[in-house]
Amino acid sequence: MNIEELPSWEDGSRGTMVRCALWLVQVVRVGEVFTKTELREAFPETSQIDRRMRDLRDRGWRIDTNREDKTLDPSEQRFVEMGAPVWKKGQAKPKTAAMTVSANRRREIIAADGHMCRVCGIAGGEPYEGSLETAQLDIARREVRKPGGTTATELVTECRKCRVGGRGSHADLEKLLSEIEQMSDIEQDHFAQWVGEDQRDFSTMERLWGLYRTMPAESREAVRGALRNR
Incomplete structure (x- = not known):
């Protein structure tokens, strides 16, 4: 991607979320850290710029806080990975709009998953081996390949460590069922x-x-x- 060919993040005719995405790409750059103060100073006219930044996560953008990256201070975030190019026509639609998880649905998923991370098996509140840190369970979205080659996004319980480390992972139900048959x-x-x-x-x-x-x-x-x- 040629950054010079992108629209300017300072173009006020574009939506705030789009400008925020362009600011990350053009000013912050992938892999770099920025602060909440820097974000607010870049968009002084927008009172809810933090929310517009969070909206990008539903478009596949990865922006870590100190919950996911313990090397960050509470005021810092890291631009890890670009998602959908939301400045292009048709790309601003949330990828996970139909997967909003209510509190009741979250409890149902965690209960169905045995109140444990389905990646490492740790239970909520259980300390990680060799650490005083305890596990916090959360809901992750997993791309699943279905029989016939179709894919679907399903919800699964993961601890925060596995959720961060396994972003972008997928499951192959078709392959699993095929191997069981053999x-x-x-x-x-x-x-x-x-x-x-x-x-x-x-x-x-x-x-x-x-x-x-x-x-x-x-x-x-x-x-x-x-x-x-x-």
Whole structure:
């Protein structure tokens, strides 16, 4: 994208959200940090410029606060990724307008997901391993590939860490169902038990393999030596 060819963010004939997007691209630049004061000074005539900035998130723009990026101060935000080019005709429509989540719907989704992050499995309020920080659950939008090749946006529970790290991720339901069909009857019965209980118990061997594969090379060699000498 050639920044010089874009409309000017100072063009007052354009909507505030569009000008805000152009300001991010032309003045702040991707990857850089800006403050709330800088934003308000750029748009002194707009009393709700913070809201117009947030509106860009529904158009695929990623603008992190200190909730997502702990290196930021409360007054700072980082322009991480550009979304839809809202200055172009037909691009200003919210991508997630039909996915507004009410408080009741949010509770329903979290309950259906077992009150835990469906990526890492941590429960709300549970401390992260090796940290005093506790998990906060939120609702994420996930693109899902359906059988037949169509896609749909579905809602899922994620902790804030996984939500930030997994932005842009998608799920392939078509592939999963195809691979299940290729399982033997015994494998399908076993898998169906895990699905029915929405959890699985790892065998001793699987737990030990998980521990082994995280070891440094020197420690992995010690394990191999122990097995050779048994």
